[in-house]
Amino acid sequence: MPGQFLAFGPFIFDCRRGTLFRGASPVVIGRRERALLQALLEARGEVVTKSSLMDAAWPKTNVEESNLTVQIAALRRSIGQSATGENWIATIPGVGYRLVHSTPVRQRDVAAVEAPAALDEIEPRPTIAVLPFTNMSSDPEQEYFGDGLAEDLITDLSRIPGFVVIARHSSFAYKGKPVDIRTIAKDLGVRYVIEGSVRRDADRIRISAQIIDAIGNVHLWASRFDRELESVFALQDEIVGRIVRALSGLVPPVQLMARPRATNLEAYDLFVRGRALVNQSVEGNRAGRQLLERSIALDSDFAEAYVWLAMGHLCGRVMWGEVAEPHFALALSAAERAVSLDPDNAGAHAVLGDVLLFHDRPAGVAELATALALNPNHADAWVFLGEARAYEGDAAAGIAHTVKAFSLNPYPPGWYYWYLGYVEYAAGHYEDAMTTLWHPSTHRLGSQRILAASLAQLGRAEEARAEAQQFLAAHPQFSIQSWASAQPFQHEADRQSFIDGYLKAGLPM
CATH class of the missing domain: 1.25.40.10 (Tetratricopeptide repeat domain)
Structure with missing residues (x-):
């Protein structure tokens, strides 16, 4: 079909499939990057306004202009610079963007392009979003418990090589909203969605979970777990293992290692409540730190509680304007304790690294490198x-x-x-x-x-x-x-x- 392919520099873009090639090699770009690139290409080097680009990438959706800035930056990173060191995408201040070319944009029909033969062989990466678990308990106060289990599952899966796992703050943006799974998957740029429910009554817990392949809306796996409440921490490891086995064809075989967890249920309850508060507001941050301190008092070896206590002090200083001391010192102490308790905890190394940047920058960078070596999905x-x-x-x-x-x-x-x-x-x-x-x-x-x-x-x-x-x-x-x-x-x-x-x-x- 003539006009299906547009080219600039060494790149060829398949408009129908939304696939970008550099020569014959596919370039992995996100859904919104694809929409923005196509809009820029179709403008033939003319300026495309910010509002037009936002309409292209977020049709019928009101979004902040800063989202466009982020996606343009991502697209620039994906395609790099021209041979002369020039950015392919030029910013027109106050107006929009345009695609810069060393030669005019060329339309090519199928016969002129070698790459499309490989298009159908390209499979989406094993990208995963874990939605907040639905609270099926009679007590609405138990909702935080299901959120905590889902967030722990995100942490567990993100440590597994080969998986790309969307961070909690984004997957939880759909909490309580009647949104179709396929819409969520498309919005987050993932193929697989994990959803579930939790019922906690007296000394029993029931967890249901399922994996959905958003391409075709196919259920790949589902299971239900009924246990004594006191065994919930071992159950978390079991669920992770079952999910990994269900997706075993997508990544090389991995040796799952159980990570340190809480040993006290009340400490865990306090922890998940505190973790949810530290980024909410100045008042929430202070309340969250108090809950985390109470959690640690009950379980002094609970590494994850120290991670989030350190994050709470860091956010208090950086985001909520509290004085540097004692918050940096308290953040440093909590992060160092977390690393000592769980050396494989990427979050602990990440928070420690950021605190150390202000005291010993090379040491801070080294800690951040360690965090990303342990978990390349750690967005923070x-x-x-x-x-x-x-x-x-x-x-x-x-x-x-x-x-x-x-x-x-x-x-x-x-x-x-x-x-x-x-x-x-x-x-x-x-x-x-x-x-x-x-x-x-x-x-x-x-x-x-x-x-x-x-x-x-x-x-x-x-x-x-x-x-x-x-x-x-x-x-x-x-x-x-x-x-x-x-x-x-x-x-x-x-x-x-x-x-x-x-x-x-x-x-x-």
Whole structure:
């Protein structure tokens, strides 16, 4: 069919199947990346507005502009740069994007393309989303328990080589919503969806779980487990093993290792309640830390509780504006304890790595590398590593790492947008940083100072000063000098770029 294939540089895009090739080799890109690329290609090098691109990637859906920024960054990372070092996708500030070509876009019909013969042989990767388990108990307060089991299952599966598992914050975005499984799978870019239910009554627990292949809406596996409540932790290992066996044809054989779990049911109850609160609000963060401390008091060897206590102190400082001390010291202590109890816990290494960046940056980077070696699906670790790369002077790599985190966690907590805006600013991408930091989940928090600096660098002085004044009203103790002295930049020029933006925005020295 003439016109089915569009080409630019070394790439060929099959419009009908949505498949991108570099020469004869397929390039793995996400669903929204495909929609954006096709819209840019069909514009024949003309500018495509942001609203048109959002309509192409999110039809009939209202989304924040920062989502477009994230997906464009992901697409840029997937296709790389031209032979001359030029980005294939150019940003037109305030308007949109256009595809840049060394030669005009060429339409090719089937006879001119060698690659499509292999198209039907390409199978989707084993990508998985675990939905929150439905509470079937008579007590609505037990809902948190089912959420905790589903979140633990996400953690367990994400450690298995070969699986790509969507992070909890994104798969839980559908909680309580009547959405079709195939719609969820398409939205998250996954093929396999795991859903289930849990009934906890007195001293008994019943867990039902099933795996659905979203292509064709086929049920691959389903099972029900009835146990004494006290055996729930062993049951978690059993369920993971059954799921892995059901999907055994998708990945090489693996030796499953049971990970350390709680030994006290009350401690586990407190833990899952606390874990759910630490990223919610300043009040939720404080309440969550108290619950986690109570969990640890009941089970002093519960590594995962220490991980989330460390995360709670880190979020309290970074996201909710609490003073650096004692929170950094408490985060460091809890993270070190978690690593000592469970050296294979990627979350423990990730939180420890981010805390260490401010005290011993090389040691922090090493911890983050360990986290990703243990669990390449750990979205938070990718965000932290992006931050670290910016400190090292490689903000372009920082953006790539952060975009990777968004692919694993497409509906992330607000602090992801903060970190993305930070690395975009560090790279000098002030327009992108401004768009990202206006996302409602991070705007008006501590990241507002970077938004103010971005606006100032773009020459939007009045808006910059308004944002800076709002930031100072919430953070009256802020000074540029105090902030700058605590930042572990490897190169002074990178520190100075932030200082310059803060000064232009009217923040106090």
